[in-house]
Amino acid sequence: MITAGTDLTGGADGLVAVMEAQGDVYRALLGLAASEQGAIVEGDVSRLTEIVRLKEELYDHLRALETERMTALVAIEAATGIAPDRATVSEIASQLPSEHATTLLRSGRELRAQAVALEEAQTANARLLEQSRALVDRWLQYLRTLLAGSVYTPDGVTPSLPGGRALDRSA
Amino acid sequence: MAISVGLNSVTRALLAQQQAMDAVAHNVSNVNTPGYSRQVVRLAAVGPGDTGVGNGVQIEGIERIRDMFVDFQMRAEAHAAGEYGARASSLQMAELALGEPGDTGLMAAMDGFFNAWRDLANSPGESASRSAVVQAGETLAFSARRLARTFTDIRTDADTRIASAVNEVNAIGREVAALNQRIIIVRATGDPAADLTDQRDLALDRLSQLSDIRVMQHDDGHVDVFVGGRALVQGNRVNEMVPVRNPANSDYIDLTWASDGAPVKIASGEIGGLLQQRDVDLPARFADLDTLITQIMTDVNTVHATGFALDGVTTGLSFFTGTGIADIAVDGALAADLRLLAAGGAAAAPGDGSGATAIARLQEAANLTAGNETYGAFYSGVTTRLGVAVRDAKRLAESQALTISHLEQLRQSVAGVNLDEEMVNMVQFQRGYQAASQVIQKINEMLDELFRMV
Numbered sequence: 001m002i003t004a005g006t007d008l009t010g011g012a013d014g015l016v017a018v019m020e021a022q023g024d025v026y027r028a029l030l031g032l033a034a035s036e037q038g039a040i041v042e043g044d045v046s047r048l049t050e051i052v053r054l055k056e057e058l059y060d061h062l063r064a065l066e067t068e069r070m071t072a073l074v075a076i077e078a079a080t081g082i083a084p085d086r087a088t089v090s091e092i093a094s095q096l097p098s099e100h101a102t103t104l105l106r107s108g109r110e111l112r113a114q115a116v117a118l119e120e121a122q123t124a125n126a127r128l129l130e131q132s133r134a135l136v137d138r139w140l141q142y143l144r145t146l147l148a149g150s151v152y153t154p155d156g157v158t159p160s161l162p163g164g165r166a167l168d169r170s171a
Numbered sequence: 172m173a174i175s176v177g178l179n180s181v182t183r184a185l186l187a188q189q190q191a192m193d194a195v196a197h198n199v200s201n202v203n204t205p206g207y208s209r210q211v212v213r214l215a216a217v218g219p220g221d222t223g224v225g226n227g228v229q230i231e232g233i234e235r236i237r238d239m240f241v242d243f244q245m246r247a248e249a250h251a252a253g254e255y256g257a258r259a260s261s262l263q264m265a266e267l268a269l270g271e272p273g274d275t276g277l278m279a280a281m282d283g284f285f286n287a288w289r290d291l292a293n294s295p296g297e298s299a300s301r302s303a304v305v306q307a308g309e310t311l312a313f314s315a316r317r318l319a320r321t322f323t324d325i326r327t328d329a330d331t332r333i334a335s336a337v338n339e340v341n342a343i344g345r346e347v348a349a350l351n352q353r354i355i356i357v358r359a360t361g362d363p364a365a366d367l368t369d370q371r372d373l374a375l376d377r378l379s380q381l382s383d384i385r386v387m388q389h390d391d392g393h394v395d396v397f398v399g400g401r402a403l404v405q406g407n408r409v410n411e412m413v414p415v416r417n418p419a420n421s422d423y424i425d426l427t428w429a430s431d432g433a434p435v436k437i438a439s440g441e442i443g444g445l446l447q448q449r450d451v452d453l454p455a456r457f458a459d460l461d462t463l464i465t466q467i468m469t470d471v472n473t474v475h476a477t478g479f480a481l482d483g484v485t486t487g488l489s490f491f492t493g494t495g496i497a498d499i500a501v502d503g504a505l506a507a508d509l510r511l512l513a514a515g516g517a518a519a520a521p522g523d524g525s526g527a528t529a530i531a532r533l534q535e536a537a538n539l540t541a542g543n544e545t546y547g548a549f550y551s552g553v554t555t556r557l558g559v560a561v562r563d564a565k566r567l568a569e570s571q572a573l574t575i576s577h578l579e580q581l582r583q584s585v586a587g588v589n590l591d592e593e594m595v596n597m598v599q600f601q602r603g604y605q606a607a608s609q610v611i612q613k614i615n616e617m618l619d620e621l622f623r624m625v
Contacts, residue, residue: 022621029614036607045603052603055610062617069624089625112625115618122611122618129611133604136597143594 206373257444399436478513478526
């Protein structure tokens with residue numbers, strides 16, 4: 001854990017550790033995104049629900065890591081004056097000894113690559129979900145029309161629909 | 172993952188999903204189509220390309236959801252149901268024709284006839300009693316002939332229904348053969364021909380009600396249909412059944428194969444049940460009734476011939492004419508001259524009524540079933556056996572109907588389209604998609620925050 005009293009290199013090391021941990025979580029999320037795409041396309045809602053649950057857990061973990069990242073940035077701010085909400089990896093690296101700067105920049109590149117891949121996968125899935133929801137909404141509307149038509153007829157009877165079991169709407 | 176790879180995979184996935192939804196649309200629009208089987212799109216993962224990254228999914232094929240075992244069971248039960256239904260219907264008509272117990276049945280006519288002789292024995296000289304005997308005899312004869320006609324009508328009705336069912340079998344055979352050909356062609360293009368196969372299954376279901384059939388499925392999608400070990404349909408060829416009148420069997424039809432004139436062997440199904448009724452069950456019951464009536468005729472005529480008419484001279488006359496149940500009648504001479512009734516037991520005592528008593532006593536004589544049964548007991552046995560047969564046939568038919576209904580439900584649960592189920596699925600999809608979208612949005616917000624730094 002990094003504290004406000006840590007020196008610059010210590011703060012940077014802490015930041016690198018957090019970014020590496022974030023990278024691990026993004027990798028895991030990327031793997032889930034691939035499974036999520038399969039679940040969406042196959043219409044496997046139970047699998048999708050399980051994936052969403054796992055993503056929620058990883059999201060909570062990411063939030064905790066985000067708090068740690070901010071703590072590291074606050075420590076760096078104390079040593080450099082760079083405000084945490086405007087700090088960039090390259091700016092921090094420019095004030096670090098070469099060895100530490102290299103490590104931080106490499107971690108930054110790796111994390112960015114992970115984040116870009118995840119964002120791409122998420123964008124693809126979001127489009128799939130949007131498309132799927134639109135289709136489902138359209139079908140729900142159609143099915144509701146069909147089912148409503150079967151509940152009331154001009155002569156007041158409520159014939160059951162053919163095709164197997166039907167929900168009891170008598171209550 | 173390169174953006175182009177990602178987009179390709181998404182596009183393919185969207186197309187796949189669109190096709191899956193089209194299958195749902197097809198299912199929903201066919202919810203009322205008899206015999207329709209639910210269709211689903213089978214998806215398959217596309218293997219990784221040069222990048223080593225998965226390429227999403229694609230449509231591998233459209234599957235028709237159908238349980239072949241349930242189909243097999245359904246057809247096996249359907250021909251039994253057809254047979255029991257046909258038997259129950261014919262037997263019930265026969266039972267109705269007997270009209271027992273009741274005032275218009277044969278039992279009442281027999282009672283009336285022998286009671287009339289009893290009355291005549293008490294007053295052999297009265298023309299009213301003599302007239303009553305002739306009238307009761309004509310009623311008995313009429314009841315018997317009516318039964319004979321009705322049984323013949325029921326058999327003729329069964330024969331007509333067989334002819335009609337055979338026409339239907341041939342029509343279905345032609346339909347199946349035509350569908351076979353179309354299915355082979357369509358499947359050769361890669362299409363599973365699901366709707367055509369449903370149509371053919373529906374035809375086979377009906378065929379299995381009409382006759383016991385065996386269906387053999389081939390890899391190219393066509394089926395061969397066999398009846399009694401002979402092919403009705405082979406690929407796109409039909410070997411039709413030809414009805415041929417048989418003079419040796421009341422001109423009723425025999426079924427033969429068009430290809431070589433060999434007899435068609437149908438053991439079950441509606442046609443099997445009707446054949447069994449027409450040629451076995453109804454003739455057996457008719458024979459029982461004929462035995463009864465013939466026995467009554469013989470016994471009454473024998474006793475009557477030993478009696479004497481009112482003139483004390485005339486003797487040796489028969490009361491009934493005819494050969495059996497179909498043509499029994501009271502001798503016209505007796506009807507024309509009531510004095511000819513042989514109520515007297517001897518020439519010297521033409522008015523003693525002992526002849527009439529002897530005929531009346533025939534009712535209590537055990538002259539049937541090798542001297543074990545009276546006319547009444549024998550007839551009761553006939554009606555009871557028929558009643559039991561009707562009840563059995565009805566119970567079997569009802570039980571088969573229940574089995575068919577159960578199998579139909581099983582089939583529906585596998586192949587049927589259920590709007591409620593589709594609705595529930597859709598709502599689940601909607602909620603699942605919504606939750607997934609929300610999480611994606613939250614993670615993307617966090618990514619945006621990260622991108623400001625890296």
